[in-house]
Amino acid sequence: MENTKELRTWLDDMNLAHPLVIAGPCSAETEEQVLKIAHELKDSDVNYFRAGIWKPRTRPGMFEGVGEIGLRWLKKVKEETGMKTCTEVANAAHVKLAIENEVDLLWIGARSTVSPFIMQEIADALQGTDKIVLVKNPVNPDLALWLGGIERLYTAGIKNLGAIHRGFSTYEKSKYRNIPEWQLAIEFQNRFPDLPLICDPSHITGNRAMIFDVSQTALDLNLDGLMIETHTDPDNAWSDAAQQVTPDSLKQIMKDLKIRKETNTEAEYQISLDNLRAQINVVDNQMIDLLGKRMKVADEIGALKKDKNVAVLQSKRWNEILGNMILEGESKGLSEEFVLKMFKAIHQESINHQEKIINGL
Ligand code: PEP
Ligand code: MN
Numbered sequence: 625m626e627n628t629k630e631l632r633t634w635l636d637d638m639n640l641a642h643p644l645v646i647a648g649p650c651s652a653e654t655e656e657q658v659l660k661i662a663h664e665l666k667d668s669d670v671n672y673f674r675a676g677i678w679k680p681r682t683r684p685g686m687f688e689g690v691g692e693i694g695l696r697w698l699k700k701v702k703e704e705t706g707m708k709t710c711t712e713v714a715n716a717a718h719v720k721l722a723i724e725n726e727v728d729l730l731w732i733g734a735r736s737t738v739s740p741f742i743m744q745e746i747a748d749a750l751q752g753t754d755k756i757v758l759v760k761n762p763v764n765p766d767l768a769l770w771l772g773g774i775e776r777l778y779t780a781g782i783k784n785l786g787a788i789h790r791g792f793s794t795y796e797k798s799k800y801r802n803i804p805e806w807q808l809a810i811e812f813q814n815r816f817p818d819l820p821l822i823c824d825p826s827h828i829t830g831n832r833a834m835i836f837d838v839s840q841t842a843l844d845l846n847l848d849g850l851m852i853e854t855h856t857d858p859d860n861a862w863s864d865a866a867q868q869v870t871p872d873s874l875k876q877i878m879k880d881l882k883i884r885k886e887t888n889t890e891a892e893y894q895i896s897l898d899n900l901r902a903q904i905n906v907v908d909n910q911m912i913d914l915l916g917k918r919m920k921v922a923d924e925i926g927a928l929k930k931d932k933n934v935a936v937l938q939s940k941r942w943n944e945i946l947g948n949m950i951l952e953g954e955s956k957g958l959s960e961e962f963v964l965k966m967f968k969a970i971h972q973e974s975i976n977h978q979e980k981i982i983n984g985l
Contacts, residue, residue: 644849664871716749786820791828801830844902926978
């Protein structure tokens, strides 16, 4: 992908004073539900009205979307509210129907991005379209796979492109439904700074209470927009009930978010600073997470030592760790003094943990 600047023309041309906003229900359920939500979102910052028509569900027997009939409801949304519309497409038949029914923007879901066959089928079906196409990240944290999917569309002559960061599934327990792994979004921006990148805090959090914070982080990291699932009766939604917000909450979220436009050098400085601070926060959170993991392993070692009646402190092992870490640190530009201090503190915490376990505290 050579001329990535061209890929964001569709977004630049919109000349928005705020990030791009896509909102609407996870799923289209009934004509009344779709139109009710659309009318409540009409006078807001929403640029595109979303509704899933074909729903990829984890297990069979769950609500899999209303299908083709929902496209007629989206047409009505356009006629009655003037809002542009979007939906997820997952195969060539979906693409054909969505284009025939004048859906304005199509997105490709996380479960499709993981499959190069599906991505190629969709790219072939979209060949040369001037529709906006956004590609969600694959469910697993694989930047190359994400970019590969986008590249397939680019090669098929689709020039109005963008991506959606919706978090990554993980085996480990987490407060998120899909962990954000912000460093991947940052890496994405470093590789393709002009490709619009939008955040989907709904699928990252899985929980409406956390949507504001994740949205603010996304904006601080200079992402270009937000896709937020919105429903007039979230608790009774047919899919993703816990993560949907009401139209009023969405408006409040948009009002409360710190949104800045570059206007002068002072503002530019502030934006750069906020962006770098957001990056530091990402790394700090990763460090705490890793230290927590390290202490869990130390606890397990403590339990083993207790079993075998072995002393907590074993200096030979400790000196080995230190020597290795000083070398590693040097290669990353960290002073020996700093590495020593840091590892002494970490080691002390491990000993405290192990002593607690050995003494049954
Ligand atoms: C959706 O947007 O409703 C959806 C199914 O998202 P994802 O592909 O991110 O799971
Ligand atoms: Mn959803």
